[in-house]
Amino acid sequence: MTTELSTSLPTDHSRAVADGAHSHGLVPEASRAARLTSFDPADFPVPTGREEEWRFSPMDRLAPLFDAAGEGLREGGVQVTVVNPPEVGVEIVGRDDPRLGSVGRPGDRTAVTAWHGFTDATIVTVPPQTVASSATSVRVEGLDRTGEPTAAHLMVHAGELSEAVVVIDHVGAATLTETVEIQADDGAHLTVVSIQDWEPGSVHAAAHRLSVGRDATVKHVVVTLGGDVVRITPDAGFTGEGGDVQALGLYFADADQHQEHRLFIDHNQPSCRSRVTYKGALQGDGARTVWVGDVLIQAHAEGTDTYELNRNLVLTDGARADSVPNLEIETGEIEGAGHASATGRFDDEQLFYLMSRGVHEIDARRLVVRGFFAELIGQVGVPEVEERLLAAIEDELAASMAALEGER
Amino acid sequence: MSTLEIRDLHVSVETKEGAKPILRGVDLTIASGQTHAIMGPNGSGKSTLAYSLAGHPKYQITGGEVRLDGQDVLAMSVDERARAGMFLAMQYPVEVPGVSVSNFLRTAKTALDGEAPALRHWVKDVKTAMERLRMDPAFADRSVNEGFSGGEKKRHEILQMELLKPKIAILDETDSGLDVDALRIVSEGINRVREGGEVGVMLITHYTRILRYVQPDFVHVFVDGRIAEEGGPELAEQLEAEGYDRFLAPA
Structure with missing residues (x-):
């Protein structure tokens, strides 16, 4: 059985690939703390759909992103354009840049194929003590209508005591697996908005990994509107006390769209706060949404304050919303912990x-x-x-x- | 001058055991300037009458007719009835999260008039009406009925009645759950609308208390889905003294 913890933020490659043998998949792990993370594709066999983290997903439509043959993904399926204020730095770097992969590790098959699939990455850097004068816009445009899978890697790094807003816009048509690393150093105030507004036919999996420094505040906003299948997995952890994560999500699923949002907030430091609020509306035959909110409060994370909420509004017959909040608490010395989930018809x-x-x-x-x-x-x-x-x-x-x- | 005519109205609700008749032949005529108190014990069908007239889908009309100035009300959708001049102040007003009172009122007024109200006058009208109902100005920014106390909800209903100026207003147990102060404020609001002489009021109540503040012209006693007795204000006094027992005694 695996004992690998997904909690050692930040981490590095050398440790990451050093896991031993794992067994996971067919039997859902009882605890989110026991869920494997790794940079090694061998650790994440192509899922069958019976695994806990895949049981709601349309496996046939996601299959191209699993790279079952292990051939890697094609290059250049998306074009990334950044418009930034002068105080904010933007770099295109090769995959050997040491900063990449420093925020957490892949947690599932599409995340690990994303990690191995990209050649160039875009890094947005807000220098320490800098207040960005306007929002930075990152446009990820899909250029592919053939359904050939591609990968992208973005990193947003907010330096100590900096303040910035970064809006990532996904448009066009693509079959994309993507990693978004978000690092907020101590005292930073960072807002990252990721909008998925793809053309029909698009399939998108994205692993967002957040590292929140001491007294840092991160607002993470996910908006999912267009695309046949969109599956976003934001994972957040803390590197010091006093960190604050606000995760907001808004989704609107139409006929035959599958929109899945799986969050994991790892309270791995004392006295941190998290608020998760996701709301979705569904309309049309086969409109499908999945929201899973895992929160883990580790034994030493005293003074944790967390609350997560998911609401779904089903506007028509033939639509289905799944909502699964999970709260694991390993210490009783907390400020507060709760969740609420409701799916209602109009x-x-x-x-x-x-x-x-x-x-x-x-x-x-x-x-x-x-x-x-x-x-x-x-x-x-x-x-x-x-x-x-x-x-x-x-x-x-x-x-x-x-x-x-x-x-x- | 408007007239609401209810003729031999029969209404059922769907239950697990099948359709259950609630109203069994109601006859009632309400004209502008008149106030009719509908009184009766719990379960006699008073609220069913109110919601049926407003067009709530839960109630099935199985017979009779309702006409407002000759127009067939029962053939109208819920919103058409309101635009024809009907208004229902609900016993349990519904919360609408995220929709502010001011937005709601303006949307309703625009729908009723067919055009947006002149902004400056409208803002002043709303402000004045709220002040007279002792509603904090902050109410305008709150979500409709969300987190309102019972008394606040009822005042908000009467606020709408004042601003939307219906031809026929049906007040369904607007007095229930109010303390004396709130009852007085709400009653003053009803009386202000009545003073214009343009509205016909159907005042549904279980208690005679509100009738001390809102003088009815007619009192109808509702028992088992129909009007069992009718009279002037003196009937209310009689009910106050005797209660509903004599209507409930087995024949």
Whole structure:
């Protein structure tokens, strides 16, 4: 059995590949603490779909990213363009750059193929004590409509006491497995927004690995709108006391889309705080969302304060949302720990109340859905992103409202 | 001048055992300027009447008709009824998270009028109405009914009645759960709307208490899904003294 802990942030390659034999996969590990992480592809056999971390996923559609033949992935399937304020550094580096892979290790098959699949990586660096004058925009554009798998690697490094916002935008068409390393040094205030707004036909797996320094604050925002299959696995850990992670997620799944978000917050340091809030709406036949929120409070992580919440709003028949919060607590000396999860159908009583005031059904539905996301969007704190999210929700609603009008 | 005419209304709800009749032939006419108190014991069908008139999908109309100035209300959707001039102040107003009171009120007003209200007048109207109902201005920014106390919810219902200016207002147990102060504030609000003489009010209540503040022109006693007795305000006084027992005694 494996005893490898996924908690030694930061880590390095030499240690990472030194694991012994593992058994994992067919039998779900009881504890998230026991879940293997490694840079060695041999540690992650091609999954069958019966494994705990894959049991909700559409394995056939993700298969190209598993690289079953071990041939590696093609180059150049995506083009990365960065627009940055002058204070923020941007580098394109080769895979031998020692900074790469310093934030955690791959935790599943697509993450390990991502690690071995890229040739160049993009590193965004906010120097210590620097306050970025505007948001840094990282555009990851998919250029591939053939379904051939490709890999990408991004790293965002916020130096000590720096402040910055980085928005990563995924557009175009791609079959992509991606790593996003996010490192916030002591006292940094970093916001990273990752938007998945792919064209239909796209398949995207992304491992986000976060390292949060002493008294650092990281706001990690995931927005998933477009793409056939999107599976994001943010893993966060701390390197000092007083760290704060706010993980926000917003997703909107239409017919036959699969959107999966699996988070792991590892409270591996005392007196750190985490807040996870993910909200999703689903509409159309075969719309599918999965949210898994694992939080581990290690024995020495006294004074931990954590709360995670997932809400799903099912707008039509034929859509399915899974929501699985897991909280493992190894010490009782904590500030607070809790989770809440709810998946509800569209509330007809809300609709009745609004309509009884003369509001047309379509406007009433729009109000309710906007209201469902409103507080979450307000927490993003980046005005241009907030505006875009509101517009995206309007677009999503326009589709369902057209269907509703068609019924009349 | 508007008139709501309810003729031989029969309503059922779906239960596990099949359709259960609740209203068994209700006849009632309400004209502008009139206030009709509907009183009756629990389970007599008062709220069913209110929600049926508003068009709640839970209630199935199995017979009769409802006309507002000759228009067939039962053929209208919920929102069409409101735009025709019907208003229901609910006993249990629904929470709508993330939708602010001010946005909600403006959306409703716009839907009713067919155009957005002139901003400056509207803001002033809302502010004045809220002040008169002793509602903190911060209410405008709160989500509709979310975290409101019972009294706050009822005041918010009456606020809507004042601002949306319906032809026929149905107040479903607006007095229930209110303390005397809140009851007085809510009653004043109802009376302000009544003073205009343009609204017909159906005031549904279990208790006679609110009738001390809101004087009805007619009192109807509701028992077992129909009106068992009708009279003037003196009937309410009689009920206050005697309770509903004589209506509930087996025949």
